[in-house]
Amino acid sequence: MAQATSYKRSLAGSVGSGMKSVFGDKGRRFYILEHKISSKYHRAGESQRIIVDEIEIGRDPRCQVRFDEQFSTVSRRHAAIVRDGDNWKLIQLSKTNSTYLNGHKVENEWYLQNGDEIQLSTNGPKLGFITPSGDKGLVKSIGMTARLSLFRQQALRPYKTAVSILAACLILGCGIGAFYLHELYQKNQEQAELIALNEKRHAEAMAVQDSLLTKATSEREKLTTELTNLKSQFGKVSKQQRNIAVATGNIDNAAINACLPNVFFIYPTSIDVTLPNGESGTLDCSESNVPSWSGTGFLLENGTFVTARHVIEAWNFWMNGNNIDEDLAQLNxxxxNGGKVRAHFVAISSSGKRINLTSDQFSINRSADQVRHIEDGVKMSMGGGGNTDFAYARVGQSxxxxxxxxxxxxxxxxTKLTVLGFPLGLGANSATSIKPISSTATVGVDGLDRGVILTxxxxxxxxxxxxxALIMDENGNYSVIGIVSAxxxxxxxxxxxxxxVN
Structure with a gap:
């Protein structure tokens, strides 16, 4: 039996080693755990490739190899497998349930060999330990997309709390508490249900509105008649109407409709990733386990396409409220840490206009970004907030x-503001049905508050x-005064x- 050593879960053994595997360090090897019984999280016969230096097995949500509650004799933290030089060893963690290796009870720890069988407690679930030979056992033989997915599952899972704390510190340093990225709702059932509920509420609200409008028809007709009379008398009523609209925040639908062709639904189609070792690949955003999100952009009369920075560089804003987006965190x-990330976008407007863009085309202000080290030299960052959450590209459109x-x-x-966009993805029904939705906001303080318009x-x-974000001028035309941030x-x-925007 191997001499017992003191084991303690570490960032270096999880996140640090995971980064080395993702980056394709030469000579790094992986092993396979073959599940011999089905559970909630794994099916019988499934081969789970392990690319980090330490994993834990048990019922705890932080365990990389997890069993559900039906396995009552599996402890929450039952056992660990840890790299020791070029070898792997099985470590007993549970104080109440035993671990067996090839039928023999493991008192403290024991070195693993290819073909060994691990059993968690008497009559408990079994796992086969397999070390692929030759080049097939090298981490670099695993495709980059698969490595990214394994990193998320194995390296980040035990440290969600630690990474959350890091993110909180970064966000506080940036000065804005929350950025919101909308994952394409077609991929997310919960969001689809929320959208359906919103559409129902919207329909109910529209029904109420129609009722109110019907009741107000006679009053509106009377007002129209009076305004027509005034116009014939003075010839200045159009301007007066516009001034009233500016003062009261009423929306001029004709003026809004004139803006719609220049408002775009924008989303990534693929992400180019270059690892520090020079290996590169492209992630297809239509595939599962690949980051995907959406937002809004717009075209200015000087040929500049404008949007929020967190729409273009989503990987720099990997905290969504209180939740970590693990896919974006690994891109960050x-x-x-020496690699490169570039996203390809498509922006589509209601007029059918289509603009193809890449994230490196955009001018971005990174002066407020915060960077911190986790451990073992691994760095993470959080994009700055305030008036730096914008991105623009010269596209030459008129x-x-x-x-x-x-x-x-x-x-x-x-001051009343009108906002055009695609809340919760609504309004972007398909590539041929883009209908920006109008929302409103009220300016909360005079001028700027810490560099932004607070509403x-x-x-x-x-x-x-x-x-x-738009205001109406005295001539009845809308003009842009800002970019929706958070x-x-x-x-x-x-x-x-x-x-x-310069």
Whole structure:
């Protein structure tokens, strides 16, 4: 029996070694655990490739090899497999349930050999230990996409709390508490249900609105008649109507409709990843276990395409509320440790206009980014907030939205804003059915607050990120004064002033 050593779960053995495997370090090997009984998390005959230096087996959610509650004789942290030089050893962790290797009880630890059988407690589930020979056993023989998925499952899982704390520190350093990325709702059943509920509520609200509009028809007709009379008398009623709309925040549908062709639904189609060792590959965003998200962008009259930075570089904003997006977190780790990440986007408008973009085309302000070390030299970062959450690219298109930089920094409290975008993915029904949705917000304080337009009575949702915030001028035309950035709580919003875009 091997001499017992003190084992303690470590970031270096999990995240650190996982990064080395993802980066394809020469000579690194993996092993396979073959499941010999079906459970909630694994089926009988499944081969689980292990690319990190230490894993734990048990019922605890942090275990990389997990069994469900039906296996009552499997402890929450039952056993561990740890690298020891070029060898692997099985370590007994449970104080109440035994571990067996080839039928023999493991008192403390024992070295593993190819073909060994591990059993968790008497009559408990069994695992086969397999070490592929030759080049087939090298980590680099596993495709990059698969390595990224294994890293997420094995390296990050035990350290969600630690990474969450790191993310919280980074977010606090950046100055904004929450960024919202909307994963394509077709891929997420829970979000699909939420969308269905929202559509139902929207239909109910529209029914109520139709009823109210019907009741108000006679009053509106009377008002129209009066305004027509005034126009014939003075010839200035059109301008007066526009001034009333500006003052009250009423929406001029004709003016809004004129803006819609320049508002785009934007989403990634693929992600190019280059590892620090030079190995490269492309991830297809339509596949499972590949990051995917969406947002809003818009075209300015000077040929500039504008959106939020966290729509373009989502991997720098891998905390979604209180949750870690593990797929984005691993891209962040690659990007911060000598690798490169580039996303390919498609932006589509209601007019059918289609723009293809890549993340490296965009001008981005990274001055507020925060970078921290986890352990073993691994770095992670969090994108800055405030007035740095914007990205723009010169695309040479004409006929875009007007914008007002001067007004964007000096709005009065109470000014009504109109926001166009795709909340929760709504409005982007298909590539041929793009219908931006109108939302509203109210300027909460005079001018800027810490570099952004702070809004109250905010009813735009996630998915509107990167969309234009508009005001109506005295001539009845809408112009862009800001870029939707984030929401916090139910009513507060953050809008980056358009003056931030050079």
């Amino acid at each position: 780790a690659i990007m911060n 006929g875009g939205l007007k914008f007002n930089k001067a007004a964007s920094t000096s709005l009065d409290r109470g 109250s009575e905010t009813n735009f949702e996630q998915g509107c990120s990167g969309g234009p 929401i916090a709580g139910r009513n507060t919003g953050f809008i980056v002033p358009i003056s931030s």
